[in-house]
Amino acid sequence: MKTIRNMAAFMFELREGLIIALKAVAANKMRSALTTVGIVIGVTAVVLMSTAIKGIDNAFEGGISSLGADVLYIAKWEWFSDKPWWEMRRRDDITMDEYRRFASLVTLPAATAPYIIARETVKYEDNNIGSALVTGTTERYLATTNFEFAQGRFFTAVESSSSRYVAVLGSTVAENLFPRGDALGKEVKIGGHRFRVVGVLEEQGSFLLGDFNPDQRLFIPIGVSFKHFSSRRHSSITITVKAASPELVDETREEALGAMRKVRGLKYDDENDFGINQQDALMETYNSTVGVIQIGGYFITGLSLFVGAIGIMNIMFVSVRERTREIGVRKAIGAKRRTILAQFLLESSVICVMGGLIGLGLAVILSLFVDQVLPTSVQLDAAILAIVISAATGVAAGVAPAYAAAKLDPVDALRYE
Amino acid sequence: MNIIDIRNIFKIYEIGDVKVHALNDVSLRIDKNEYVAIMGPSGSGKSTLMNLLGCLDTPTSGVYNFTGENVGEMDDNDLAEIRNREIGFIFQTFNLLARSDALHNVELPLIYAGVSASERKERARKALIDVGLEDRVYHKPNELSGGQRQRVAVARALVTRPSIILADEPTGNLDSKTGREIMALFNEIHGQGNTVIVVTHEEDIARHAMRVVRLLDGKIEIDEPVTNRIVPEPVA
Numbered sequence: 035m036k037t038i039r040n041m042a043a044f045m046f047e048l049r050e051g052l053i054i055a056l057k058a059v060a061a062n063k064m065r066s067a068l069t070t071v072g073i074v075i076g077v078t079a080v081v082l083m084s085t086a087i088k089g090i091d092n093a094f095e096g097g098i099s100s101l102g103a104d105v106l107y108i109a110k111w112e113w114f115s116d117k118p119w120w121e122m123r124r125r126d127d128i129t130m131d132e133y134r135r136f137a138s139l140v141t142l143p144a145a146t147a148p149y150i151i152a153r154e155t156v157k158y159e160d161n162n163i164g165s166a167l168v169t170g171t172t173e174r175y176l177a178t179t180n181f182e183f184a185q186g187r188f189f190t191a192v193e194s195s196s197s198r199y200v201a202v203l204g205s206t207v208a209e210n211l212f213p214r215g216d217a218l219g220k221e222v223k224i225g226g227h228r229f230r231v232v233g234v235l236e237e238q239g240s241f242l243l244g245d246f247n248p249d250q251r252l253f254i255p256i257g258v259s260f261k262h263f264s265s266r267r268h269s270s271i272t273i274t275v276k277a278a279s280p281e282l283v284d285e286t287r288e289e290a291l292g293a294m295r296k297v298r299g300l301k302y303d304d305e306n307d308f309g310i311n312q313q314d315a316l317m318e319t320y321n322s323t324v325g326v327i328q329i330g331g332y333f334i335t336g337l338s339l340f341v342g343a344i345g346i347m348n349i350m351f352v353s354v355r356e357r358t359r360e361i362g363v364r365k366a367i368g369a370k371r372r373t374i375l376a377q378f379l380l381e382s383s384v385i386c387v388m389g390g391l392i393g394l395g396l397a398v399i400l401s402l403f404v405d406q407v408l409p410t411s412v413q414l415d416a417a418i419l420a421i422v423i424s425a426a427t428g429v430a431a432g433v434a435p436a437y438a439a440a441k442l443d444p445v446d447a448l449r450y451e
Numbered sequence: 452m453n454i455i456d457i458r459n460i461f462k463i464y465e466i467g468d469v470k471v472h473a474l475n476d477v478s479l480r481i482d483k484n485e486y487v488a489i490m491g492p493s494g495s496g497k498s499t500l501m502n503l504l505g506c507l508d509t510p511t512s513g514v515y516n517f518t519g520e521n522v523g524e525m526d527d528n529d530l531a532e533i534r535n536r537e538i539g540f541i542f543q544t545f546n547l548l549a550r551s552d553a554l555h556n557v558e559l560p561l562i563y564a565g566v567s568a569s570e571r572k573e574r575a576r577k578a579l580i581d582v583g584l585e586d587r588v589y590h591k592p593n594e595l596s597g598g599q600r601q602r603v604a605v606a607r608a609l610v611t612r613p614s615i616i617l618a619d620e621p622t623g624n625l626d627s628k629t630g631r632e633i634m635a636l637f638n639e640i641h642g643q644g645n646t647v648i649v650v651t652h653e654e655d656i657a658r659h660a661m662r663v664v665r666l667l668d669g670k671i672e673i674d675e676p677v678t679n680r681i682v683p684e685p686v687a
């Protein structure tokens with residue numbers, strides 16, 4: 035019973051306090067608006083940052099899944115390594131022969147495929163791409179990816195083994211060469227050689243993945259790559275190994291490691307002379323990128339909220355000073371300390387939440403621009419966070435002035451000129 | 452029973468080396484339903500005494516028993532509650548909220564008493580009608596004359612139906628006709644069994660009371676019953 039009554043009394047005080055606070059803010063519209071600038075900037079920053087990170091996340095996860103986080107890349111090089119590059123350069127190239135022996139040794143992978151990359155100019159009539167990533171591979175490559183096709187198909191086993199001049203285009207490549215979208219069946223020139231387009235990929239991806247992004251790549255039979263596009267620098271193949279499920283990645287990796295060591299004839303104490311790479315290495319760079327954005331965002335947010343809070347504290351002190359007599363009157367006719375305290379805390383919170391709402395609105399508008407680069411939108415949790423942060427800032431900034439108001443002596447306050 | 456019982460009250464202000472004895476060993480007992488006028492020259496300590504009686508201020512030394520309870524032992528919250536429920540205070544300088552209209556000013560004590568909004572509005576409006584301000588409900592203090600402001604202050608003091616009215620120069624800013632109306636109102640409140648304490652420097656006003664306490668330099672000089680009391684016509 036008592037708690038219910040206390041609860042009701044609390045709600046009553048909250049509502050009355052809120053009305054008084056809103057009136058006070060309305061009485062000083064201009065001043066309140068100017069005071070919120072810091073909060074507005076802070077909230078805009080935090081919401082935009084989380085929106086941008088969300089966008090990066092979306093883009094990256096889309097990219098990762100199109101490549102498969104469950105895919106291993108056995109290559110001459112380790113992608114991320116502290117080994118000196120000249121040591122890795124002395125390693126033997128991985129050959130097709132080695133791939134075949136490797137493929138016959140492993141049992142766990144869902145699929146394996148060899149590929150080799152070259153950079154070539156690609157042309158169709160007047161359209162050309164100066165340096166496109168040409169991936170020479172076999173038909174089995176498809177099974178290591180999640181590719182979907184906008185048009186056509188991947189090349190077949192026959193086309194691959196007999197090294198036909200056929201090409202599958204990534205979506206960006208296709209767009210650049212065939213703005214009208216009529217790529218299928220056309221002949222493109224890759225490094226001066228004619229290839230027939232048999233398929234165009236659906237858009238996969240992500241700007242973050244750079245060279246990994248299938249949108250920017252073309253796929254041709256590996257035999258043709260060896261014939262025309264392999265140089266001394268680019269003559270080592272990479273073996274892609276897709277695990278049967280994400281849970282099996284580690285086991286698959288162990289098996290692949292053993293198989294590859296066997297292929298290379300390494301003794302038990304020899305070091306690996308190849309690298310087994312995984313997207314999670316990429317994930318680390320991604321995380322550190324996001325980390326930098328986050329630190330930057332938190333810094334801006336923290337700083338502007340801090341400046342905003344100081345500004346509000348200052349205004350609240352001025353407000354308490356100006357309204358000393360009012361406080362005296364309220365106390366004289368029965369306002370308790372905590373009522374006065376709540377009144378001023380609510381007032382500074384109201385100012386801050388208004389700033390937060392303005393900042394949120396601003397962030398929503400600005401996120402439309404972010405959306406141009408990174409498909410994203412302001413998330414509900416970010417919006418809630420913004421309001422909670424601004425209310426908390428309001429309370430934090432209001433504590434000292436509100437306390438000063440609450441502990442005023444009524445007689446002194448009434449006497450104040 | 453004494454509703455108010457103060458004993459050997461001192462209120463001393465120290466400003467630099469100078470000590471001002473605003474109240475100098477004052478003892479006073481007031482019964483329920485008494486009507487007391489406090490008189491004295493300017494600076495004699497009348498407002499200081501009223502602030503103490505109204506639980507707004509605390510003495511430097513001395514004991515104050517309010518309805519049998521020692522005020523000196525009460526905390527801030529208890530005092531706020533007494534001010535809100537038991538006492539209707541009319542200040543020498545009105546002390547209305549400048550930015551709020553008459554209605555809201557009168558409502559204010561009811562807010563702190565936890566009265567619901569609708570009941571509050573109705574009681575505040577009624578209190579304003581009682582002091583003859585039915586057509587000034589939505590006026591702000593700066594849109595009211597001095598006498599009207601005084602009446603808003605009276606309405607605010609009466610709206611909680613307190614058992615004690617403390618009025619510090621309630622007619623100081625009024626013409627004699629409005630002054631008489633206010634005094635008639637006090638007479639009515641007194642007639643309902645409430646205790647009324649009025650500070651004034653006008654003998655005519657003091658003669659409405661039943662007892663006069665005269666202060667001089669912070670001391671009670673004379674405390675005597677009123678013999679030729681004025682009983683005003685009841686307000687229509």
Ligand SMILES: Nc1ncnc2c1ncn2[C@@H]1O[C@H](COP(=O)(O)OP(=O)(O)OP(=O)(O)O)[C@@H](O)[C@H]1O
Pocket residue numbers: 449464465466471472473491492493494495496497498499500543
């Ligand atoms: N806060 C204070 N600080 C210092 N001195 C004060 C303070 N309050 C009152 N005094 C002094 O106490 C004395 C009594 O003041 P008080 O206001 O009680 O007089 P009063 O009888 O109400 O006078 P008036 O008729 O002019 O209103 C005065 O001399 C005044 O200077």
Ligand SMILES: [Mg+2]
Pocket residue numbers: 497498499543619
């Ligand atoms: Mg006075």
